[in-house]
Amino acid sequence: MSEPLTVAMPKGRIFEEAVELLREAGFPLPPEFDDSRKLIVDANEADLRFILAKPMDVPTYVEHGVADLGVAGKDTMIEEERDVYEVLDLNISECYLAVAGLPGYEKSDINPKVASKYPNLATQYFKEQGEQVEIIKLNGSIELAPLVGLADRIVDIVSTGRTLRENGLVELETIVPITSRLIVNPVSYRMKDTRIDDLVERLAKVVEEDDE
Amino acid sequence: MSKPFMFEKPVGMRDTLPAYYQTKNKIRQRMKKEIDSWGYVPIETPALEYYDTVGTASAILDQQLFKLLDQQGNTLVLRPDMTAPIARVAASSLKDQAFPLRLSYHSPLFRAQQKEGGRPAEFEQMGVELVGDGTSSADGEVIALMAATLKKAGLQDFQIAIGHIGYVNALLLDVVGSEERADTLRRYLYEKNYVGFKQHVKSLPLSSIDEKRLLGLLQLRGGAEKLNDAQELVQNGDAAQALHDLHQLFDVLEAYGVSEHIKLDLNLVMHMSYYTGVVFEGYGSKLGFPLSSGGRYDELLQKFHRPARATGFGIRLDLLVEAVGETEGLPQQTCILFSKERRKEAIKEAAQLREDGRSVVLQDLQGVENVDELSEAYEEVYYFIGKKQGGSSHE
Numbered sequence: 001m002s003e004p005l006t007v008a009m010p011k012g013r014i015f016e017e018a019v020e021l022l023r024e025a026g027f028p029l030p031p032e033f034d035d036s037r038k039l040i041v042d043a044n045e046a047d048l049r050f051i052l053a054k055p056m057d058v059p060t061y062v063e064h065g066v067a068d069l070g071v072a073g074k075d076t077m078i079e080e081e082r083d084v085y086e087v088l089d090l091n092i093s094e095c096y097l098a099v100a101g102l103p104g105y106e107k108s109d110i111n112p113k114v115a116s117k118y119p120n121l122a123t124q125y126f127k128e129q130g131e132q133v134e135i136i137k138l139n140g141s142i143e144l145a146p147l148v149g150l151a152d153r154i155v156d157i158v159s160t161g162r163t164l165r166e167n168g169l170v171e172l173e174t175i176v177p178i179t180s181r182l183i184v185n186p187v188s189y190r191m192k193d194t195r196i197d198d199l200v201e202r203l204a205k206v207v208e209e210d211d212e
Numbered sequence: 213m214s215k216p217f218m219f220e221k222p223v224g225m226r227d228t229l230p231a232y233y234q235t236k237n238k239i240r241q242r243m244k245k246e247i248d249s250w251g252y253v254p255i256e257t258p259a260l261e262y263y264d265t266v267g268t269a270s271a272i273l274d275q276q277l278f279k280l281l282d283q284q285g286n287t288l289v290l291r292p293d294m295t296a297p298i299a300r301v302a303a304s305s306l307k308d309q310a311f312p313l314r315l316s317y318h319s320p321l322f323r324a325q326q327k328e329g330g331r332p333a334e335f336e337q338m339g340v341e342l343v344g345d346g347t348s349s350a351d352g353e354v355i356a357l358m359a360a361t362l363k364k365a366g367l368q369d370f371q372i373a374i375g376h377i378g379y380v381n382a383l384l385l386d387v388v389g390s391e392e393r394a395d396t397l398r399r400y401l402y403e404k405n406y407v408g409f410k411q412h413v414k415s416l417p418l419s420s421i422d423e424k425r426l427l428g429l430l431q432l433r434g435g436a437e438k439l440n441d442a443q444e445l446v447q448n449g450d451a452a453q454a455l456h457d458l459h460q461l462f463d464v465l466e467a468y469g470v471s472e473h474i475k476l477d478l479n480l481v482m483h484m485s486y487y488t489g490v491v492f493e494g495y496g497s498k499l500g501f502p503l504s505s506g507g508r509y510d511e512l513l514q515k516f517h518r519p520a521r522a523t524g525f526g527i528r529l530d531l532l533v534e535a536v537g538e539t540e541g542l543p544q545q546t547c548i549l550f551s552k553e554r555r556k557e558a559i560k561e562a563a564q565l566r567e568d569g570r571s572v573v574l575q576d577l578q579g580v581e582n583v584d585e586l587s588e589a590y591e592e593v594y595y596f597i598g599k600k601q602g603g604s605s606h607e
Contacts, residue, residue: 064330065500085404089411181407186502187495190371190475193433 004047005188005195008067010055014180017092018071022046025202059084059183068188068196074178075157079118085189087200088182091207095159097121097175102146105153105172115145116155125155125175143167224325224333226530234540236336236533239365240318243338243527246364250357252316252340257297259320263287269515270296271486278322278333290322290334295509295524298341303518311344311520318529330501332530339506339526343513346521348457351490351508352464358504358525359470362494365527366536369497372473373433375480376458377487377507379442382451383429387422397426401481406430432478436462442478454489461490482507490523496535503531547573547586550596558596 009015023029027046041050051067059082062070070084075097077086097118112133116122119137126133136151138144143163145151153172158164164171182203184196221227228236248254260280261267264287267277272292280288291297294317302313318338325333340357342350355372362370380401384394393416400409413426425445432438432445439462443455458476465474482491482505491507506525513520546565550558555576562574573590577597580586587593 063500083404086407089407185500186404187497187500190373190477190495191369191497193475197433 004042004044004049005069005192005199006049006051006067008051008053008058008061008070010058010071010073011052014055014071014073014093015050015052018090018180021090021092021203021206022048024206025199027199027202056080062183062185065185065187068185068192069199070183071180072183073157073180074176075118075121077181077183078124078176079121081120082183083186085184085186086181087184088204088207090180090182090203091210092180093159094177094179095157096177097155098158098171099125099153099155099173099175100143100146100158100164100169100171101153102168103170105170108152112153113151114153114155115142115151117142118155121175122155143169222325222333223327224323224331226332226334230542231539232533234542235538236529238540239533239536240336240338240529242364242366243361244316244318246361247316247338247340247357250314250340250353250360252314252357254316254318255298255301256317256319257291257294257301259291259322260288261291261297261300263289265516266291266296266300269299269512271483271509272323276323278324291319292323293321294319294337294339294526295341295512298343298524299512299522300516302341302343302520303513303516307518312350313343314340315343316340335531336529337526338529339504339524341522341524343522343524344520345523346508346510348460348464351457351461351523352468354506354523354525355461355465355474355490355492356468356470358492358494358506358527359468359473361527362496362504362532365532366538367496367503367532370473370494370503370535371475372470372492372494373475373477373480374458374461374490374492375477375482376454376490377481378457378489379446379451379454379478380429380481382448382454383425383446386446386448386451387418387426388416395484398481398484401479402484406479430479432476434476436476438476438478457490486512492525494525494527496532498537499531499535501528501531503528503535543571544591545571545573546592546594547575547590548594548596549575549577549580549583549586551577551598553599554596558594561594561596 009018019029027048029043029046033041039052041052051061053061055073056076058070058072059076059080061067062084063082071090113136114122114133115136115138117138119135122135142154142156145154146169147167157178158171161171182200189196263279267289270292277292278290282288298315306313318336320334321337322334340354342354359372381394384397388394397409397412400412410427413423428445432442439455439458465471480491480493482493486509487507488510489508492505493502494504496503504525504527508523510521513522548558548562558574562572565572
């Protein structure tokens with residue numbers, strides 16, 4: 001057998017859910033992967049190798065071809081605009097992107113500001129709404145921004161809404177639903193097409209069964 | 213921005229140092245020899261063109277163009293591809309030459325600067341344009357030449373995916389009925405977003421048969437046998453024509469003996485409007501980015517007022533060198549080290565060796581900082597040092 005297929009994934013829950021899908025699709029993966037500190041995990045029997053990366057970086061690894069495939073949230077796909085194939089909706093880690101702010105928020109007339117981890121996506125969204133806002137990029141704990149007056153609204157991922165509620169914020173607008181996607185490098189998609197098509201097909205079956 | 217350090221270059225610009233130059237040059241020579249041997253004549257065009265002519269006619273998106281202003285305030289672009297300039301030349305300076313024209317080029321191209329590595333603002337491309345020939349033989353010739361050129365460059369393991377935009381358009385239009393709706397679906401393919409394509413198809417008010425036909429498009433990749441599946445999905449005149457083209461093309465490619473490198477991929481949409489027929493893209497196993505691309509662009513020449521059918525390809529030399537992955541050593545050189553008493557003798561000896569085809573460095577001993585280091589850098593060193601007449605010490 002040739003080199004293993006390489007799959008880039010975020011650590012943690014998404015990794016576990018994606019691995020479970022692969023098991024259901026009949027890939028012989030070990031029941032447990034030892035130690036979470038490793039960045040590269042081999043599953044020799046299934047001829048797969050996993051690269052564990054930051055969620056936002058997964059499309060980068062795949063675009064540059066160091067990973068043949070990847071599991072990336074739709075949010076990172078919109079934000080990063082990488083040149084990769086988005087072949088399958090895995091329907092895992094469902095959430096959505098939303099605009100949130102303090103209760104009783106009213107549109108400010110003076111240079112309204114929006115804080116987000118997704119500056120490109122937020123810019124695009126407000127442009128489509130015909131609203132002129134200034135975007136401030138933050139790397140985490142976005143909820144802080146309206147509380148301390150850095151911005152009057154935020155654009156962020158919402159799954160249960162608990163983080164918003166705990167910080168006294170309310171959701172103002174829903175932007176787009178998000179799920180994790182299976183993405184493929186354009187060269188791997190051609191050079192390793194038989195193996196990739198097989199993997200995609202088997203995963204598609206599992207995902208669609210879950211759907212019904 | 214702060215003032216650049218003196219060693220800095222503008223973003224996206226690269227130096228070519230001697231070892232890399234040797235590697236690139238060797239590959240370039242082999243490729244050029246192959247292209248020349250197929251009867252394509254090289255041309256050069258200026259680095260700067262008008263935005264309103266070549267800039268807008270080019271397949272490169274507006275935001276990717278490297279733009280500047282000239283003294284009169286005209287917007288200029290640094291040549292983003294060679295196809296549009298060649299179309300300009302074919303329609304003007306070469307307008308009295310009968311079609312078909314077979315032209316080749318290798319030249320630096322430019323793109324808007326980007327901060328991320330691996331996206332140079334200047335890179336070299338080598339390619340051909342076959343202008344004024346609409347036959348499948350022409351499509352096949354260009355693809356076979358691209359394969360031959362990649363092979364000559366030293367690339368062992370590569371694939372070329374072939375699509376046909378005429379087929380995609382025919383199928384989409386046949387199912388959804390309007391250009392506008394077809395355009396939405398085409399954009400999903402262009403963006404490589406198959407998930408979006410599937411979701412959009414499911415949201416359309418279509419019969420389950422029509423839905424299956426659209427989703428079936430995504431399965432149309434693999435060997436030539438997929439052309440039969442393609443025929444099942446749509447039977448109108450445009451689709452039949454496109455499939456006829458592809459059948460012919462696969463015959464041509466078989467005759468050229470390159471079938472092992474060819475795969476059908478009818479989802480390949482490389483541009484929203486530029487290409488008009490067969491499109492193709494080349495990939496090597498060692499690099500994550502496509503190395504080369506091309507296709508039929510039958511509507512470009514009329515923008516320059518000499519309508520003609522045309523096809524061509526371009527190979528990114530920077531990416532190809534990475535994909536080939538071998539580096540050449542520097543060329544073997546001889547050094548003659550002399551002191552000024554024997555300069556004349558040394559010059560004469562150098563001339564003789566150069567006559568014999570050697571590459572000879574002639575170096576005055578007084579100009580050398582470290583003789584040991586210098587002599588180590590050369591394959592052989594002749595010493596013409598001291599007052600001694602005749603003969604030469606040789607190491």
